Amino acid sequence: MSAYLLTHLRHVDLAVPDYDKQLDFYAGVWGLTKVVEDSGIAFLAAEGSPEQYVVRLRKAEEKRLDLVSYGAGSAEDVDTLAEQLLAGGIQLISRPGKVDTPGGGYGFRFFDIDGRTIEVSADVDVRQHRRIEEKESIPVKLSHVVLNSPDLDATREWYERHLGFRHSDTLSSPYVGDVMHFMRISNQHHSMAIAKGPHTSLHHVSFEMRGLDEYMRGSGRVMRAGVQKIWGPGRHLAGDNTFTYFLDPHGNTVEYTTELECLDEDTWHPHVYDFSQPEVTDQWGTANPMNELVAKESFNDVDRGVFVAPPV
Structure with a gap:
């Protein structure tokens, strides 16, 4: 690659058989905040992070890693990366377009060399977040x-x-x-x-x-x-x-x-x-x-x- 197009890690998405137990764990003792839940999918944010969510849980029969999501600097960078991946023979799951998850944005998905689903997105709305205070033991x-x-x-x-x-x-x-x-x-x-x-x-x-x-x-x-x-x-x-x-x-x-x-x-x-x-x-x-x-x-x-x- 001629340019560094990725900026940061956005979120990790998990499929889980015992959805309620997992949701209780992450939104309870682990210290994340449930921001959206609908039909067996929950989005959990870290209070100190501008990301809309850092973990997504999806109810499923089998445990799996759904995807890992990274940020890009702009929609143009998203398009550039997609073009580079296609030129490199990488299989795209979706072409760049609207992201239909909290915060929206512009992105696409593809498989890495091991078959994991990777998502890259830009222009995602910033979540209202806050400074984590002294002695506050929840994830930033x-x-x-x-x-x-x-x-x-x-x-x-x-x-x-x-x-x-x-x-x-x-x-x-x-x-x-x-x-x-x-x-x-x-x-x-x-x-x-x-x-x-x-x-x-x-x-x-x-x-x-x-x-x-x-x-x-x-x-x-x-x-x-x-x-x-x-x-x-x-x-x-x-x-x-x-x-x-x-x-x-x-x-x-x-x-x-x-x-x-x-x-x-x-x-x-x-x-x-x-x-x-x-x-x-x-x-x-x-x-x-x-x-x-x-x-x-x-x-x-x-x-x-x-x-x-x-x-x-």
Whole structure:
């Protein structure tokens, strides 16, 4: 790509069999705000974010990742990206046009190399949002999404070539090789990461908290509510962000984080970190050790939505 057309991560959309339980989780203990609900679809916003919503839940018989949505700077950029994808032989699900979800806008959808549905949009109305106050332990915004791929390097190369993602860092090990590439579309260390997994699936969705105190208060609230904690609290080396990982009611991993590193893109050079070293996975040494359970839960279930566009 000759230009960087994507600006930020907008929302992650999930299909869930037990819709009511998931809605209670995200709009309850997790701290999002239900803004629209209609016929088994709910749109949930983060109070500190100008995005109309950061999570969409859809009632379905099978669990799947419906789509991942990114913003573009303008309608012209949306058209340019669609033309570039078509020229590159990428299958479009829809051509650029009106977006019929809260906030409207102009966008289109397509499949990535692993068969996930990706949406790109511009001119979406800004949601009335507010400053999150001190000690208020609810998400400010959607931070990043991590996706499992059976072919780590092929997926990284596809996102670099077709969507303009830049490589920030890699986690590797002398025993198993590369396991994660951190990718960015701004100076934020990563808006997406690609994890090596046995199948295509969602690895985790991360939500940004106001600061360290709010991150710890939120982590504690979710723990006290009896939600299964997988890993944390701790602080990663790559991205320098905090982490506490939980399972939502259908086994999707969700994370509270804060203080994700912002890079000087003119001077940044990617690192390869040896994740077998404990200080790489957790600088603080406060989290439970990375083990097979943490990895297994992060693999998630096989995504049944590969190369199948969501109905809405």
